[in-house]
Amino acid sequence: MNYDVTTNFKRKYKKKIQIAQKSIDDTIELLIDNPHHPGLHTHKVQGTTKIFEAYINDEARLTFEYVENSIIFRTNCNHNTVLKNP
16 A cells, blocks of 8 residues: 655654654554554544544554545554544
């Protein structure tokens, strides 16, 4: 499956330390290979119709949406921030 990232996602990603970037990369790989993997806890963001959330770790999340045959990664940050602006 193809994927792309938003400018917001890139900006936040660049500010992360290398180990956090590696965790995000691992989550993206797993999501592309198996979006229903139980470790991702993938679910629709409440109050939205097409935005999904996946766990990076216990505190961090990333949001994405499906557009045709691609995944668009929207943002990556802590859980509370994701819920304010998915």
